[in-house]
Structure formats: C-alpha cells, structure tokens
Amino acid sequence: xxxxxxxxxxxxxxxxxxxxxxxxxxxxxxxxxxxxxxxxxxxxxxxxxxxxxxxxxxxxxxxxxxxxxxxxxxxxxxxxxxxxxxxxxxxxxxxxxxxxxxxxxxxxxxxxxxxxxxxxxxxxxxxxxxxxxxxxxxxxxxxxxxxxxxxxxxxxxxxxxxxxxxxxxxxxxxxxxxxxxxxxxxxxxxxxxxxxxxxxxxxxxxxxxxxxxxxxxxxxxxxxxxxxxxxxxxxxxxxxxxxxxxxxxxxxxxxxxxxxxxxxxxxxxxxxxxxxxxxxxxxxxxxxxxxxxxxxxxxxxxxxxxxxxxxxxxxxxxxxxxxxxxxxxxxxxxxxxxxxxxxxxxxxxxxxxxxxxxxxxxxxxxxxxxxxxxxxxxxxxxxxxxxxxxxxxxxxxxxxxxxxxxxxxxxxxxxxxxxxxxxxxxxxxxxxxxxxxxxxxxxxxxxxxxx
Ligand SMILES: Cc1ncc(COP(=O)(O)O)c(C=O)c1O
Numbered sequence: 001x002x003x004x005x006x007x008x009x010x011x012x013x014x015x016x017x018x019x020x021x022x023x024x025x026x027x028x029x030x031x032x033x034x035x036x037x038x039x040x041x042x043x044x045x046x047x048x049x050x051x052x053x054x055x056x057x058x059x060x061x062x063x064x065x066x067x068x069x070x071x072x073x074x075x076x077x078x079x080x081x082x083x084x085x086x087x088x089x090x091x092x093x094x095x096x097x098x099x100x101x102x103x104x105x106x107x108x109x110x111x112x113x114x115x116x117x118x119x120x121x122x123x124x125x126x127x128x129x130x131x132x133x134x135x136x137x138x139x140x141x142x143x144x145x146x147x148x149x150x151x152x153x154x155x156x157x158x159x160x161x162x163x164x165x166x167x168x169x170x171x172x173x174x175x176x177x178x179x180x181x182x183x184x185x186x187x188x189x190x191x192x193x194x195x196x197x198x199x200x201x202x203x204x205x206x207x208x209x210x211x212x213x214x215x216x217x218x219x220x221x222x223x224x225x226x227x228x229x230x231x232x233x234x235x236x237x238x239x240x241x242x243x244x245x246x247x248x249x250x251x252x253x254x255x256x257x258x259x260x261x262x263x264x265x266x267x268x269x270x271x272x273x274x275x276x277x278x279x280x281x282x283x284x285x286x287x288x289x290x291x292x293x294x295x296x297x298x299x300x301x302x303x304x305x306x307x308x309x310x311x312x313x314x315x316x317x318x319x320x321x322x323x324x325x326x327x328x329x330x331x332x333x334x335x336x337x338x339x340x341x342x343x344x345x346x347x348x349x350x351x352x353x354x355x356x357x358x359x360x361x362x363x364x365x366x367x368x369x370x371x372x373x374x375x376x377x378x379x380x381x382x383x384x385x386x387x388x389x390x391x392x393x394x395x396x397x398x399x400x401x402x403x404x405x406x407x408x409x410x411x412x413x414x415x416x417x418x419x420x421x422x423x424x425x426x427x428x429x430x431x432x433x434x435x436x437x438x439x440x441x442x443x444x445x446x447x448x449x450x451x
Contacts, residue, residue, distance in 0.1 A: 154202050159171065295331040408444075
C-alpha cells in the first residue's frame with residue numbers, strides 16, 4: 001500500500017526477525033534434525049515455519065516453554081484445542097485414570113457413552129458418532145448427508161477450511177486470479193494430488209450472501225446433498241454471520257431437502273457452552289466437533305438429527321479403530337463436565353473482552369487500519385478497518401502488518417499462531433496478567449508501526 005504503516009512494517013520485520021532467530025537457536029537445531037525425517041521438519045504442514053518453526057518443550061496453565069527455554073503466554077492454544085489450558089489437574093487425573101485402566105479396547109466403554117450424552121446435551125443433538133480429527137468428522141458428516149439424501153454434490157463456503165479430505169479441499173484459499181466471479185466462484189483445489197474431476201462434486205458460495213445461495217439452490221437444489229459451513233468463519237481471522245443469514249440458509253436447506261451441516265470444529269465448546277448453535281439459536285441437521293471437545297487429546301465427533309444419523313443403521317459406513325476410545329473420552333468428558341463449566345465461560349468471556357478491548361483501544365489510539373473480534377475464548381485482530389463479511393474481504397487485509405506483528409509479539413513473550421488466517425485462543429487457566437501481557441506487547445507494536 002506504500003503508506004507509513006507499510007514502511008514501518010517492513011522496518012519492524014527487518015529488526016525483529018534477527019532477534020527472533022537469535023533467541024531460537026535450539027529450535028533451529030531441532031529443525032535441522034527434524035527435516036531429515038519429517039517433510040518441512042514438522043508433523044503437519046500447518047506447523048511449518050519460515051525459515052523454521054519455534055518448537056515447544058512443555059506447557060503449564062496458560063504458558064508454554066520453547067526448546068530454548070523461553071517462556072511465553074500461550075495464545076496459540078494448539079490451534080484452538082487448549083481451552084482447558086495445559087496440564088489442567090482435572091484432565092491430568094482423567095488421563096491418569098485411563099492410562100491405569102486401559103486406554104484402548106476398540107470396544108465401547110461407559111465413559112464413551114457418557115461423553116456422547118454430554119455432547120448431545122450441550123449441542124442439542126439426538127445422536128453422535130466419534131472420529132479422531134476434524135477432518136474425519138466433516139468427511140463422515142458429508143458421507144452421511146450423501147447417504148441420507150441419495151445426492152452427491154456438496155456445497156461449501158468460499159474460503160472455508162473443513163479439513164484435508166478431497167471433497168472439501170476446493171475453494172479453500174483460492175488466489176484472487178483463480179477465484180472466478182462472485183456469482184459463481186470457481187472450484188479450485190487447495191492441493192496437488194486431488195483428481196481434477198473431483199471439482200464437479202463441490203460447489204462454493206460466498207459467506208453472508210443469501211442471494212448467491214438462493215440462486216444455486218434454485219438451479220441445482222435437487223443435486224445438493226448438503227451445505228457445510230462454519231457458522232462463524234474461523235480460518236480467515238473471524239467472520240461473523242450477519243443477522244438473519246444462518247436462519248435464511250436454514251430455511252433454504254429445509255425447503256430443498258439439503259442437509260445443513262455446521263462445522264463447529266473451532267467454534268464448538270469455545271464461543272459458548274453450546275457453541276454457535278447456542279450463540280445464534282439456529283439448529284443444523286448435523287454438526288461436527290473436534291479440537292476443544294477433547295481437552296487437549298485427539299478426538300472428534302459429529303451428530304445431529306436422528307432421522308439423518310439413523311442412515312448409519314441402514315448402510316452408511318461410519319467407523320474407525322480409535323473412535324471414542326476410553327483415553328480421549330475420559331479427557332473429553334472431564335473437559336466438558338468438570339473444566340468448561342458455566343462459570344468457566346463467564347471467566348473466558350471476561351478475559352476475551354479484556355483482550356479485545358485492550359487491543360481495540362491501541363488500534364484506535366494509533367489509527368491502525370485494523371479491528372478486533374471478541375467471542376470469549378476466541379477472537380482476533382484483523383488488519384482491515386471494517387469487519388469482514390467473506391473471503392474476498394480477507395484478501396484485502398494488510399498482510400504486512402500481520403507479518404510485522406508476529407515476530408514483535410513473540411519477541412515479547414506472546415506465543416501466537418503463525419498465519420493471519422488464525423485467531424487467538426484463551427484458556428480457563430489464563431489470568432488478567434496474561435491478557436495484559438498481550439495488550440501491552442500489542443500496544444507497543446501499534447505505536448511502532450504508526451510512528
Ligand atoms: C473449521 C475446521 N474444520 C475442520 C478442521 C480440520 O480439523 P483437523 O485438523 O483436526 O483435521 C479444522 C482445522 O483447523 C477447522 O478449522
């Protein structure tokens with residue numbers, strides 16, 4: 001853009017990056033070892049860093065320590081999983097109990113049944129099934145929707161991420177030149193290795209655009225098995241649904257017999273006890289959960305109306321060796337019933353508002369083209385003056401400001417997600433002091449970038 005913010009951002013990147021490199025020499029050494037046997041030196045490509053990631057050694061409460069021994073306040077939250085914080089005594093106790101009595105049988109145990117009951121209570125579902133990751137949950141929900149409707153085409157939201165199975169890897173982060181028109185976004189794959197013909201099974205519509213969905217449904221409603229969406233888009237910062245949007249899509253799906261699927265992998269158990277379903281009062285036919293429901297262990301679930309879920313009893317395959325095993329079920333049940341209590345959500349909401357308001361004040365004071373979003377445990381700073389409505393707005397955010405903020409805050413003891421598409425996660429173990437550390441580092445950043 002070439003204004004003073006850009007000039008200062010470039011200078012900050014040049015000054016802060018060498019400091020970060022100097023403070024993370026053990027990470028660099030571990031990267032050099034890791035890349036011998038792990039592509040990009042990481043377990044998952046989302047963990048990669050340029051030129052290397054910061055490797056962590058441990059976490060306690062709301063803090064993490066990297067392999068160089070540096071302590072940070074953790075706002076990364078394991079990409080949104082650690083709303084319980086690290087090593088919470090209730091979770092440690094649940095995992096310890098499971099470790100002593102058997103972590104895996106591939107036979108359903110009582111704790112798994114109790115975990116299912118709690119998920120159904122929270123999210124107003126008739127029935128659930130378990131999986132091991134958000135990817136599996138959305139893959140299975142789409143299978144069930146296709147089986148229940150006898151239709152094949154999947155509708156998703158342009159620019160949304162639902163995991164890494166082929167059907168949903170279209171129109172995730174399309175480049176501006178490959179996006180096609182707003183009326184009918186092109187179905188561009190996010191990865192190599194996806195057969196080009198798969199594009200015909202996935203169509204996209206922009207978020208917060210009822211007319212675009214209406215047009216598609218009028219033309220092709222009878223081909224659509226489902227519409228899968230994050231009720232709050234959380235892979236381009238945070239984009240809220242406009243008032244009435246979810247209700248209108250709910251009505252459209254009902255009218256055309258299309259299964260409406262909420263992907264609550266990020267929002268479930270974070271933005272409210274009952275996730276976006278509670279926050280917006282709109283009930284989908286199916287909903288997918290992962291991340292925070294496991295209390296830091298790898299589990300996932302999807303569920304919804306009995307009339308849709310019952311197709312599992314009539315020929316739709318849903319299975320997995322590790323699904324709902326007693327280790328993850330014990331941790332998940334303890335997280336949902338003993339840690340993430342109604343009081344915990346009050347605490348998360350207070351902390352979230354303290355953080356978002358503190359950052360918003362600094363933004364206003366220094367006139368940054370940015371805004372904050374506050375959803376309790378989840379929130380973000382987006383480098384665009386007006387709130388985002390959809391993916392196309394995200395392409396207008398000031399990437400260079402994010403890129404300067406990242407080394408700046410990390411160098412000041414704030415551990416954040418690498419990537420401006422992410423957002424912060426606050427845990428029940430965070431304190432006001434932790435929040436103020438972020439606000440202080442960010443306010444200093446605002447002053448420097450606006451100087
Ligand atoms: C909204 C959403 N759905 C699905 C997934 C996939 O989950 P997982 O990484 O556990 O496969 C993610 C991951 O970030 C996500 O944000």
